[in-house]
Structures are given as C-alpha cells and as structure tokens.
Amino acid sequence: MLQALLLLLLAALLAPALTRLLPRHAGACLALLPLGIFLWLLSHMGSIADGQVLEQRVSWIAALQIAVHLRLDGLSLLFGLLISGIGSLIVLYAAGYLEQHRQLGRFYAYLLLFMLAMLGLVLADDLILLFVFWELTSVASFLLIGFQHDKPEARRAALQALLITGGGGLALLAGLLLLGGVAQTWQISSLDAAQVQGHALFPAIMLLVLLGCFSKSAQLPFHLWLPNAMNAPTPVSAFLHSATMVKAGVFLLARLNPSLGGSLGWSSLLIAFGAATALLGALLAIRQTDLKRLLAYTTVAVLGQLTMLIGSNTPYGLQAFVLYLVAHSLYKAALFMAVGAIDHATGTREYPRLGGLWRFMPLTGCAVALAAFSNAGLPPFFGFIAKEFKYSGLLELGLVGGLITTVMILTNALLFAAAGLVFVKSFLGPPGAYPRQPHEVSLPLWLGPLLLALGGFLLGAWNSWPETWLVNTAVQNIASGPVDVSLYLWGGFTPALLASLLTISLGLAFYLRRDLLLKLLGRLQWFWQFSGDLLWDRLLKRVFAVAALTASAFQHGSLRQHLALLALCISLLLGIGITWLGWPLAPFDLHQASLPALLAASLSLLGALGAAWLPGRLSLVAALGLSGLGLTLLFFLMQAPDVAMTMLMVESLGVVLLALIYRRMPRVAPQGRGLAWPRALLAGLFGLSIGLALLVSSAAPLPGDLAQWYLANSYGQGHGANVVNVILVDFRAFDTLGEIVVVALAMLAAASLLGRTPAKLGTGDPVFASSLLLEGLKPLVWLLLGASLLLLWRGHNLPGGGFIGGLTAAAGCVLLVLMHGPASAERLLRLRPRTLMGIGLAVALLAASLGLLGGGAFFQAHWLWLGELPLGTPLLFDLGVYLCVFGASLHLFQRLTAEEHAA
Amino acid sequence: MKALLLISPVLLPLLTLVACILLRRQGAWVIRASLLGSVLLLGCAGVLLWQAAQGQVLSAQMGGWQAPYGISLVIDRLAAALIAISALIGLATLLYGLTHHGHGRLERHFHLFVHGLMAGICGAFITADLFNLYVWFEVLLIASFALISLGGGPRRLAGSLTYVALNLLATLVFLLAAGLLYGSAGTLNMGELAVQFRSGQASAGAELAVLLMLLAFAIKAALFPVFGWLPATYHVAWTPISALFAGLLTKVGVYALIRLVTLLWPEPGALHQVLLWLACASMLVGVLGAAAQTEVRRILSFHVVSQVGYMVLGLALASPLALAGAVFYLIHHIVVKANLFFIGGLAALLCGSERLAAMGGLYARAPWLALLFAIPALSLAGIPPLSGFWAKFLLVKASLDLAAWTAAAVALLTGVFTLLSMSKIWNEAFLKPHPEGEAALGNSAGLRLALACIAVLAGLTLLIGLAAGPVLDYAQASASQLLSGEAHLALLAPPAGD
Amino acid sequence: MIWLTALTVAGLAALGLWMLLDRNLKRVVLGIAVLGNAINLAVFAAGRLGAEQAAFTPAGQVPLAAANPLPQALVLTAIVIGFALFAFALALLKRSRDLHGDRETDHVSAVTEEPAPDLRQGPDREGQA
DSSP states (O other), X not given: OHHHXXXXXXXXXXXXXXXXXXXXXXXXXXXXXXXXXXXXXXHTHHHHHTTOOEEEEXXXXXXXXXXXXXXXXXXHHHHHHHHHHHHHHHHHHHHHHTXXXXXXXXXXXXXXXXXXXXXXXXXXXXXXXXXXXXXXXXHHHHHHHTTSTTOHHHHHHHHHHHHHHHHHHHHHHHHHHHHHHHHTOXXXXXXXXXXXXXXXXXXXXXHHHHHHHHXXXXXXXXXXXXXXXXXXXXXXXXXXXXXXXXXXXXXXXXXXXXXXXXXXXXXXXXXXXXXXXXXXHHHHHHTOOBHHHHHHHHHHHHHHHHHHHHHHOOHHHHHXXXXXXXXXXXXHHHHHHHHHHHHHHHSOOBGGGOOOGGGTOXXXXXHHHHHHHHHHTOTTSHHHXXXXXXXXXXXXXXXXXXXXXXXXXXXXXXXXXXXXXXXIIHHSSSOOOOSSOOOOOOHHHHHHHHHHHHHHHHHHHTTHHHIIIIIHHHHHHHSSSOOOOOOOSOOXXXXXXXXXXXXXXXXXXXXXXXXXXXXXHHTOHHHHHHHSTHHHHHHHHHHHHHHHHHHHHHOOOOHHHHHHHHHHHHHHHHHHXXXXXXXXXXXXXXXXXXXXXXXXXXHHHHHXXXXXXXXXXXXXXXXXXXXXXXXXXXXXXXXXXXXXXXXXXXXXXXXXXXXXXXXXXXXXXXXXXXXXXXXXXXXXXXXXXXXXXHHHHTSXXXXXXXXXXXXXXXXXXXXXSBHHHHIIIIITHHHHHHHHHHHHHHHHHHHHHHOOOGGGOOOOOOSSOOHHHHHHHHHHHHHHHHHHHHHHHHTTTSSOOHHHHHHXXXXXXXXXXXXXXXXHHHHHHTSOHHHHHHHHHHHHHHHHXXXXXXXXXXXXXOEEEETTEEEEHHHHHHHHHHHHHHHHHHHHHHHHHHHHHHO | OHXXXXXXXXXXXXXXXXXXXXXXXXXXXXXXHHHHHHHHHHHHHHHHHHHXXXXXXXEEXXXXXXXXXXXXXXXXXXXXXXXXXXXXXXXXXXXXXXXXXXXXXXXXXXXXXXXXXXXXXXXXXXXOBHHHHHHHHHHHHHHHHHHXXXXXXXXXXXXXXXXXXXXXXXXXXXXXXXXXXXXXXXXXXXXXXXXXXXTXXXXXXXXXXHHHHHHXXXXXXXXXXXXXXXXXXXXXXXXXXXXXXXXXXXXHHHHHHHHHHHXXXXXXXXXXXXXXXXXXXXXXXXXXXXXTOOBHHHHHHHHHHXXXXXXXXXXXXXXXXXXXXXXXHHHHHHHHHHHHXXXXXXXXXXXXXXXXXXOOOHHHHOHHHHHHHHHHHHHHHXXXXXXXXXXXXXXXXXXXXXXXXXXHHHHHHHHHHHXXXXXXXXXXXXXXXXXXXXXXXXXXGGGHHHHHHHHHHHHHHHHHHXXXXXXXXXXXXXXXXXXHTHHHHXXXXXXXXX | OHHHXXXXXXXXXXXXXXXXXXXXXXXXXXXXXXXXXXXHHHHHHHTOOOOSBOSBOGGGOOOXXXXXXXXXXXXXXXXXXXXXXXXXXXXXXXHHHHHHTTOOHHHHHGGGGSOOOOOOSSSOHHHHO
C-alpha cells in the first residue's frame, strides 16, 4: 500500500517531464499506474471479503505516537477501487480533453497528487495521517480548480473551495485531536465507542468532526463551493467533485460511524442536515441550464442523501449508503465526462441549446443513457437497488422516517427530472442550435463514460457479485454490529417499491411540466437570495472590512502615535505593577539632599526644559549641553568620577556634532498651539512611573555581594585600583567588547548614511577659517592627544581608561579636522580613522582571545610583571577600546566635515 | 577547544566584521571574507547543534571570573538550534543579496553590517547575563538600524526613522529594567535570578523590573499591542534585509521572552494568563491586518505579528508540550518567513512591483518559483505534512490538553486567515495574468543563486515537516531543559576545575 | 538622595518623552538624548547612592562607604552606547532633512504607508537614490 502511494508520488513528480518527452502518450503511460493499483486491489478482494484486513505500519513521529499506519479493509477497498478505477479512466480522458493544453504535464501531476492523497485518506488508520491526506486533497483540489488560471472566476472558486474545506479541515483537526486525546490512541480501528461517547467532550468532538465532514462533502451551509468548483476542467469535476473528493466527508463519517455513531445527536444531525442538503441541492439543480452546474447540484443532493443514510444507522440504510455511493460514483463520473465530451463537440453545455445529439454522438449517447437511467433509479440499474434500499432504510426509522421518506421522494423525483434533462432533452428530440457542428469525440473521451455507465448496469443486473465481494464487508466496516447483506432487484410489493413508483411518476410529471415547475420555483425570490454566493461575498466583505479597520488602527503612519502607544504601555505596566505590589517606595529623604546636588539636578532639569521649549537652534544645543553638564556634576557629587568624565566627553562631542548638523538647518519653530495637554499628561505619567519604579527598586537595601566582591578583588586579582575600570576591562569585559562593536557600527552606519565616498574626501577648506584660531589651537590638540594617552595609561588605577582616553583623543582630532579640513587628521595619524577603528577592534579581540591560550576562558587575563609593573591582556584590551572609540568617532566627524564641504 | 567553540558564534562574526572594515578598499575580498566567515559560522553552529543534541550544555565564565561576578555564557539546546538556524539564514541572505543586486558600495556595507547583526544575535542567544544581553541587543539593534536605512531613498529613510525612534525607546526601557533589576535583586546573572524567583524570594522591585524587561522583549518580539513598529517599517528595507529581519530579529525578542519566563516562572501563573491573552490578540490582529494588505511584504510583515502570537502562546501555556511547540514554531518560522520574503522579493523583481495589483503571470512564466513559493506558503498556513503543520499541531494539542479552548480556537482560526492571505498572494501574483501582458515580466536568468538559496530553505521546510520526529524530540528535550533551568542553575555551582 | 534623583529622573524622562512626541524632528532627536540621560541616571541610582568615597582601592585598601562600582561600569557602557546611537540618529536626521525637507514628524513617517513604488527601472531603484 505504501509502495502504491510512493509510486503515485513519483509519478506526480515525473509527470511534467514525461509529458514533455512523450507529449502524445504520456496520458496513457500515466494511466497505467492507477490501473495497476486497481488490479492490485482487485486481487485482494477475495481475502478482504473473507473478513481479513491488510495492514502496514511504519513509525513516523514516535514522540507523538503518530505512525504511517495503513489498513485495507472492506470500506477502504471499496473506495480504493473507485479512486483507482475511475482515476485511470480520468487520466486517459484528460489526455484527450486537454490535448493541446500547455500545462498538461502539471495537470497530470496535480491529478496524481490528488489520487495519492485520496488513496492515502481512505487507507489511513491513523487519525493524524488521515488528516494529512485530508488537507492534501483540499490543496490538490485548489490547484485543479484554479487550473484555468487566467479566468477570474476559476481563481475565485479555487479560493472559495480552499477556504471552506480548509477551514472545515481545521475544525476537523481540533475534533480529531480531542478524539485522540479522549481515546488515548490515534488508531482509528482501535477507537472504543463506549469510551469516546461516554466522555464529557463527546458533543464537542462530534460537532467538530461533523463540521469538517460537512464542509468537505458540501453539506448545507457549505454547499456553495461545489457548484463554483465546476470552473475546473471537466476531468476534475468528474473525478474530484463528484466521484471521490467530495465523498471524503461521507467516507470519514462512515469510518467514524462505529465509534462516534449510534447516539441520537449524531443521527439527528446527520439526518437533518443531510435531508435539507438533499432537497436544496435537487431544487437548485432543476433550476440550472448549464449541464455541468446542474450535475454539480445533483451531486450536492446525493451527498446530502448519503449523509442522511449514515445517520439512519439501520441495516438497510447502511447497505443503501454503500450501494448509492458506488452507483453515484459510477454514473456521475460518466455523466460529467459525457457532458465534457458534449461541450468539446458542440461548444456549449446549455441544455436549451442542445437536442438530438444521438445522431452525431451515439457512443457518448449510449453512455449518457445508461448513466442517466441509473441516476434516475430505474430498474435493473444499480441506482434502482440503491434507491430501494434507501427507502427501506428510511422507513425502518418509523414516524420520522416517513417524513424523511416524503422529502426524499420529492428529492429523487427532482433528480429524476434532472436526469431526463441530461439525456432526453439533450440527445433525443429535434437538433439544437449548436455553436459548432457536433461530431463524435475521440476514443479517450467516450471510453471512460461508457465503461463506467456499463459498470452501473452490470452491477445492477448481476447484483450477487457486488454483494459478495464488495458491499458486504464495506457495510460491516461501517456498522457497529454485524449486518446481514443481501441485494435484490425484486423484493415483492414493499412500501419501498411503492415509494419508488411514486418517485418515478412524480419525476415524470416534473420533467414534463418543468416550465410550470420552474415558474413556481422562481416565485421564491427571497429564498434564492440566501442560497447563492451572495452570502459568501457578504461574509468576505465583512471580514475584509474588519481587517481594514484593524489594520488602520495600527497602520496610521504616525510616528508620534506609535511612540505614544509605547509610552502609554510602559507607564501603564509600571503603574499597574507598582499598585499591585502595594507601593513599596524608598523612604522619603528629599530634605536630606545636599545643596550642590540640588543645584546640579535643577541645572540638568532646566537645561532639559530649555531643550524642550526653546525655539532657536543654538539655544537648543546650549540647553542640551547645560542639561548634560548638570548631570555630569551630579555624577561627580555621587562619587562617580569615571562616569562623570565620560559624560563630559560625550556631552562635548555630542554638542559639537549637534552644532555641525543643526548649522545647516532652519530654526525650530516655536511650540505650536495645538492640543498639548494629552501629550503633557502622557509625558508626565511616563516620567512619574519611571521615577516611582526607581523608588521601588531602591526601597530595600541592595541584596547580593557584587559590589563588595568587586571592591575586594579588584586590586588583588584584577591588578587595578580603579574598580570601575577593572570591571570594564576585566570582570565584565565582554560587555565592553559588545559596546565598542556598537560604537564602531554606529559610526560606520552614520557615516554611510551621510554617504560621501572617501575618494572625494579632499583637503577642502576648514570649517573655522581663522588663522589665529588655527595656530592658537594647535598646541591644544597635541595636549589633548597626550592627555588621552595618559588617561588610557593610568586608567587602571586612577580615573580614566580606554573610553575616556579614546573620546579625549577624538575630541582633539575633531578640533584638528574642524580647523584644517577633513584630511588633516589622517595626515597626522598616517592612518584612516576607519582603519584605526578596525585595528582597535582587532586588538580588543586579540586581547580577549589570548585568554583562550592554555585552555583558559575567553578574556582570561594573562599578566606579565615588569618589576612592580603589571602588564596584562586587560590593558591590551583597553588599548583596543581606546583605538576603536578614537577611530570610530573620528571617522564620523571626518565624514561629516567632508559632507559640509560638499554641501 | 571547548571554550573556543563556545565563543565562536560571537567571535567569528566579529572577526569577519573586522576583516570587512579593514578590507574596505578591496570589494571582492570583503565578499570573500564575509562568505568564508559565514560558512565557518555555519560549521561551528553545526558542531554546537550536534553537541547540544547529545544533551551537552556548554557554559563558560568570561575571563574565568566565577558567576555571578563574571559574565556567564551558556549554550543549551534552544540556543544551539537558534544559532544554527540564524547562521544558515545569515549565509542565505548574503548569497541572495549577491544575485539580487549589483552595487559595490551598498553590497560591502551590507556584508559588514550583516556580520555585526549576526554577532549581536548570537551574543544574545548565548549570554546568561541580563546586562550583557542588553549590550548584544544594542549590537544587533545598531546593525539593524544601519541595514534598514541602507541604500537611502525617501521612503526607506522615513521607515528607518520610525524604526529607529521606536526601537530606541524600547531599548531604553530594557536598559532601565536591567538597571532596576540589579538595584532590587542584586544580581544580573540569570541563574542567580532564577534561584531567587523559583524559591519565591524575589523582591517586589525585582518583579517589577522583570516585568518591565518583558515589556521591552515584547516590543522587540512585536507582540500585541506593541507591534506597530514592525508592519510600519519592514517593507521599506532592501529585500534581503527585510528577509533577514523578518526571519531573525523578532525571534530574538521571542527567544528572550521564552528564556526569561521559563527560567523565572516554570509554573504557570498570572503572568502566563496575561501572555495568553496577548498571544491570542497578536494572532488575530496580525492575520486580520494582513488580510487588509495589498503588497507582498506588507502581508508577510503582518503575519510575523500573528506568528509571534503562536510562539508566545506556547510560552503562555507553559506545559512541556506547549513549550516544545513554541520551540518548534520558532525553528520552523525563521526558515519559512525568511524564505517567503526571499521569494516575494524575487517575484517583485520579475513582475516589476510588489503591489499585488501590478503583479501576475508567474505561474506560467516561473513555475519553479511557484513551486518554491507553495512550500513555505502552505507551511506557514499549517498545511500538513509541512513544518508549520506540526508546529501548529503541537500548540493546538497543548491548548486542548489544558482546556484552553479560546486559544485553540484562535490558533485554528488564524490558520484559516493565513491560508487566505497566502492564497491571495498565489492568486494575484502567480495565477493571474500580468496586467501589462506577459512581455512585462522580467527575466530570471541572473537569479540562479537566489533561486538556489530559496530551494535549499524550501527543502529544509519539507525536511522538517516530513522528518518532524527528530526535530520534535529536540524541541521536547529543549522544552524540558528550559523548564528545569538546569543549564543556568548549574552556573552558580563552583567550577569543577577548582 | 534617592528622592532627589528619582525626581530628576522623572523630570528628565517626562521632558524627554515630551520632546519625542514633538512635531519637529530636530527636537525628537534631542528627546532621545534627554530620555537616555534620564535612564542612565536611574540605572546609576539603582545601585544605591550615598557613597562618600569613589570606588578606588589603592594598594588593595577598600575605603569605607565606597561607591558601588558596578552600576558605574554599567552606566559608563550605556553612556557610550547612547552616544553612538545618538550620533546615528543625528546622521539620520540630516539625511531625512536632505530628502524630506522640513516636514513634520508625522508627515515624514507617513511616507512609509504610501504604496510601494514600481521596480521598473532596474533591479532596485531605491538603492541608487
């Protein structure tokens, strides 16, 4: 079995290439594979009929106990024969039907892929494996419906079918997951009905599974995708949308009937939905003029009846299910193929334009006749037996059965009339007004329908054969207990026969007075409004409206709104969090604040206020600088000289940068008068929440001994007295590595944004062209460079270090660049700043990697003692930091001034 | 050797970065060095993955300083898997970029910053110190700033501005949270923090700080309601870059969320409940937003939001199976999403636009691209037997097992809408004839390498789907590793060498 | 001291956010700097205040009431990173002014929501701009 599936996969993959190689015979070659499978299945019919099963199991996902578990029993054999038998005829048919099509190879591929999925679906004995194939059939159907992809309606129909069956599939997945969870197994054949039905989740399981099956088998609210799917080429309609895929839903119902069926809820749901679908389908069918759509609606009607029959769960009902399934697959596939042939030959499928075709297409006519008789349920065709059993099965249900039987008589009479339209109206009578002169079609086009239609006749006439070999075991697989199967054409004068006679006479009446019937039906205007595609379109429109609304709530394109939302979330989180924790704030100590600290804090706040409010550019820059200065002072007062020095350097470089960039920009307009208070409120809330968060985190004494450990071990183990620096270059040097990478990347990125190629970096004019200044500042540059080296060197023990040193050196060179033009610093250093930065990074990485020598960790320090002087890799690392920060900052400033010159 | 291997995910990109900086003049050499670095990284990542699959946890103390005083690095299963996938996507992006484009300068910068980004991403995956995590987040952030603005253009620059402003705010929140966390918990080491939280001795301030940090991660991960920056910006970047971002960046945020939440709260609680609702909202809002879009990358961007919802759902459910689902989803999603952006870019290149209305005709003209699109697209929609199906399967099953009906329903409903979006792209860009006729379609002759990248990633998607067993085993093992926290708790024990 | 610091942090953060929400991009960029300063101060203060000595241990002597060195190292890192990001933001501002002139913040960011341009004239037109 697995081999068959794999062969189908292989064939699907090779089909396009094969079609290119053998454009004429590819179809016939490919049809051999399903034919082979058909024969192989036939060869097993005897043993299966004896009650044996064929099993194959390959483990797939062990952790979830999901296996590729295949099982050939009566039900799957029946379906397998239909799939492979009709399938091989369809492939052959497609070869004729789509002879000239450019993408015939792809068509074969999809068709074989579908066959694989469908065969896998019926063979699977694992719920999840079954689901895998289930979804694959939906995908294959999507591809096939949209095959004529330049037609918008085909694309729409494909999407509709995919969404409905795919959506239903997801409900099914939920149902199967629950089912597997409840039953503690994925294996279908070992599901325990009592265990499943006794569980509290059973109703949910049942509803979800039914949702999946109903959507696939086009039951009532979901039926609308099936007629639209007729946009697919005819072989697809014949195969997927009448004979096989749409039966997947009823197949699953049948498969699960032994474990889920039997309860009143199951039966009433199936019967109610099935009967309603059947009646609606038949009513809609009779209103169509396009033969293909007409057949599609009759398929809906039949699917409804099949669903209903499973729901009846009576011996006759289940036998009728199997019979009707086979009969319908045979005649409906034949009819579809024949209609395709008619379309091919005459150029139309509208029956009012057809008539008298028998003369031109006798072979097709023969096939249609046989199939239509079976469809109409006339003896001795298989369809007749199916109908007899159906009525018997329904009548077994008692009073409800009587009611349903009435509905079914109506339905079947309509189907009878529809069959008449297909055969009598099209083939007999006066010739129609064809768009082109009809002719008999080629062998691949008539062979399939004829064979299938003959099958329906033979099975009916010699009905003991299917009884023994096929129907019996299949019925046993569906029913929860043993069922006695015996088929007959003549069972005496039973109520079922009476119903049959009634059906036929009513059907005749419908056919003969169809104009009146249609007129009557046409009166139900309000009803047809609901049953069309309209609802679907309206639903989609709603969904898209909601989607657009959702999107626009977040896609406003306003940066300020985005920022405001983030800030609001932050404030709310902190506010709620603090409230939830019960406001554990640090004790109030504002009165203890020292005057200098108070002054420094006010300075920084005032500066920030200025930056927030002032209109001018220069005043903005100055205000920001002032704010930074205030903070620097605050850091000094709080005994953090390294932080303060870094802050100072950063602030000064930042101010220069700002000045350089703002120079060329217009002044900032004063604050607009607009509605400012929501913004102020949000800003206030944000600030408040952050301040409070700080107070919360400082409420208790600082836990842990990190600070003490660093203080205690800095000198002894890190060989440095400046604990902050030792942390930076040794204890937590990994942070610093990341940090210099950030600096390097940021400066490169900023420079790349400013976008001047270095080649154009000329000697251009200095920015401040005053000779006095030029000469006067020169010593300062040297002083700064010297100081930076000093800061670097002593950093390990005194305030300073790589950052501060690098920034100081950069400040010096920035002065140089401002005075002497962008190339001046390069001349002085004999290196491009970018190269300097690269070297700095390389040195830092080298220092870190040296630690790996001798099996140590990354960044493990190695020390050399020059007398009393410790020299170690952390110092080398600090040098790397220095070079990197220096080079990176200079790189940006150089690029910026070069840009100024170009501007 | 072990120490070198452990640090290689950060060291290799950094060395490549240095090489790119120093080789600035020699364009061809930059590319060679960059590709060599990527291949080496992928190799190391492969070894790491193999070791992690054996159950080995690599960890080290930077500088040899014991935890919590020094910075710890840990590579457990989750980290190893993510490093491997990231290395793969990084290499694929670089190769894809090679064919996608012909400018010299842009390309060299592209290589340089991609390596910066990789260093940041890998650093974030391996560190076990929260401030260090902040630093690596900054590295990847600044690299992403550079990348998103690469190439200029008014539209791209506007997008960069939005991206930079919003991410800067997020990163400041992270910094604040890290600082406050130290102030109230007295440590930055994840292991020590885990001890405090798991024993219920965490102070109020520490909880507040962690919550704030989770918010910062949620912004990075683009979780509802703070995802606005993502769909507003991803579509403006150069295609290979948006692919890289969509594949990897938000996932770093998700990773951080998973790491911290599982480490600190292995048992479900109130936080998980909140996350659950946020995850559901993300899923729904993401797919609904996507349904309203009419451009390929915008559709895909909104889907990132919805899929982040799936991953967070796994985290929120907190059962081993759910967490395994989240890990599985993470692995699957990175590959698929990056690939879809690659394909979308190629499709746009051939059609001359990425607006669906102006696309079409690819099904007839570029059948291979159509096939390669179908694989990740169906996988994203969760169609079996592709990788996305198993990811969703695990999450839905976990929700049903825990009776989280709403979550399961939302997850399934989201699947339908994802299918809708994917088939919309399929119908519009592939099936529909090109509005300007077939002649308007470009030529795919020069794009072989890009197609090859796409094919490899699509193959991986297929492989993850068909051989889901081993991946699932790995995901389950990493889930139990996450919940037990063993890798990080072991940091505090004195090193065995002493 | 902590309340004073917290008040400063709150004030700076509020002003920083206020500036971030400004219509003028120039002030938005400054807002990043101010907000960054606020957060840096908060991180520093979270390591506790009230030290009387800086964190220096000459010859291994740990002074009494020495400042906590760790937050200093963290803040130092953060300040340098902040500077780098600020520099990048300024470059972005300059570029944005070149391309968008003096449009308001929201008008600039709204450009992203315009439909995608065609790629007709070559593989990536935006790349050449």
